[in-house]
Amino acid sequence: MILEPILPTVLAVRQIHAAAPAVLTSYGGDPGRHASLGLITCDQDDPTYVALDEATKHADVEVVYARSFYAGSSHASGPLSGEILGVLAGPNPTEVEEGLRAAVRCLEHDACFYGANDDGSIALFPHVVTSIGEYFAREGGLEMGDSMAYLVAPPMEATVGMDAALKAADVTAARIFGPPTETNFAAAWLTGTLSACEAAALAFAEGVVEVARQPREDR
């Protein structure tokens, strides 16, 4: 049994309707444009980045803060910490609420890790974003509406996988996050046409599964 979805769990969703200016600014908000914050924690960081970007497509919100926690959700500071805190900021509570709703919907029905081996101990994230929102456009130096393959796996598997992906499809690397990331993974943001991104994600997943099946090529 491989490539089975590992569904993320949304741990906490909270709104601060009128955030204190000091909190707003220290989390990257602009008191001139933002008044409300929406907070979300989840036990999977990369699906949450995707979900936060999804939120910017559904409401007038900006992703002002999104950081993974060190060593991932297995070493979380508490049961509600998970592996990431994402912060949406918007001009009013209604926009933020709509943004959070879109993010939760994305986490529950779309973005998730997959298991590369039978027991799912090797997790990979071969996600295709059909049309990116404001957050990924800003962070990846891309245009809103571009397609993107968001590829994550543990360091060894990811390196083999992203190499395979770049060779298999007509995609370019928008950003490569070499190991170790905060959660000790490695990641790549590849961009191209939608079909190229899909082909890249497939090649990546296949590469990761191959490494999982045969970790030691020398034997």
Add this chain to the structure above:
Amino acid sequence: MSTTRELMTQLRARMGCADPLPPPPLATEITPPPARVFPTTIERNGYAEAASHHTTAMVGIGAVGTRYATDIVLQFQAEMAVAREAVATELPPDWAASHGLLPLQSRVHDHREFLLRPDLGRRLDDDSLARLRAQADKGVDVQPILADGLSGVACMETGLELLATFTRECETRGWRVGTPMCARFARVWLSDEVGQEVGARVAAILLGERPGLGTGDGLSAYLVYEPRIGKTDSERNMMSNIHARGTPPAQAARRLALLAGAMFDQRRSGVTLDLAPLAADLGEAAGQGYREPQRRERLVETSK
């Protein structure tokens, strides 16, 4: 289902993993809104329908469910078009002279400016002022001014008749009436400057009124006692809806003369003018008298 999940399903099949994936989490079920029933018959209120025989206003038109009937919508649009056309109609520059009236013009240069700059429409331009000083009679009792206002159509259609009958009504009362004149691109307050220049005791401006539904040809008349620049609206008396389906010009002229008479008697105009002594003479304007049943003119014919 997400794109990525489909891709992974494909890949599993290709890599020889045939057992099915667990089903995706169910999307929240969205309950459909209750089925709506749209009625197709017109419902009319009997009282409103009876009332509609006494006015050309759009009352008693009924409703189909929560909507207007198609026929009503079409009439509404047609009347709206009439109103817009009336606003867009310009009084030709030579119209006044060709009808034997002293031509005047406000400081407005074109029709667009007239609509956008009410302030310019309230003052005479230099040529007009010179012409007024040179040619108009001075020290008159009543100075009638015909003007285009917001409906050039009304001015050209019923304006002359109202001017003539009003002048006659004043003359039969023994008042001295000023030179007949016609102002182009004029707003109501233009009568203050004209009246001041000719030294009239009462200035009466008769001008096309802002068109409403079905009344692109209505005139209004504004009377002010001792016209001076700077008089406010509270110092004016006015009469609206002067057209064949509203108050006919002949009747309106009589009432305006009565108003002017009251101003001479009480030496004031506007909200402080006491209209009580005139109630009997003003007739139905004071809420008395019988009004003939009226029929709304249909501008568009529908088959049914």
